[in-house]
Amino acid sequence: MRNAHIITGNGRKMAVPPLAEYKRMLAIIETKEDAQDIQDAEHILARVKAGKEALVPGEVVRAITGGAHPVRAWRTHRAMTAAALAGKAGIAPRLPDPDRNPQAQGNHHRPARPRQSVAHGCGWFV
Numbered sequence: 001m002r003n004a005h006i007i008t009g010n011g012r013k014m015a016v017p018p019l020a021e022y023k024r025m026l027a028i029i030e031t032k033e034d035a036q037d038i039q040d041a042e043h044i045l046a047r048v049k050a051g052k053e054a055l056v057p058g059e060v061v062r063a064i065t066g067g068a069h070p071v072r073a074w075r076t077h078r079a080m081t082a083a084a085l086a087g088k089a090g091i092a093p094r095l096p097d098p099d100r101n102p103q104a105q106g107n108h109h110r111p112a113r114p115r116q117s118v119a120h121g122c123g124w125f126v
Contacts, residue, residue: 004015017025047053063073075085086093 004017007014007016048055057077060073060077064070083093
């Protein structure tokens with residue numbers, strides 16, 4: 001640093017460089033940070049292409065963080081009905097729950113298939 005002013009206060013020493021020198025140092029730092037950001041992004045994209053990482057669409061993230069159930073958020077994103085998802089997962093569609101709605105009609109058998117079936121139907125990796 002050329003012509004820096006040394007300031008002491010509260011027992012600390014600080015160097016205050018001339019503005020031109022400060023801008024030059026800042027440009028070097030930003031260039032290094034940009035290079036690191038690019039390297040990080042390339043690493044993530046390589047992991048995605050290799051199938052080691054998955055990207056979640058912003059629409060799905062916003063729906064889930066907005067309170068939507070994750071399965072509903074993915075179904076909506078993929079324009080799937082609950083029946084279509086159940087069919088793809090190989091399970092019966094959800095039937096009315098008499099505990100939540102005593103007036104519900106129908107067979108209340110719940111499938112014993114694990115949640116991985118539904119996740120697979122959505123295209124999730126669990």
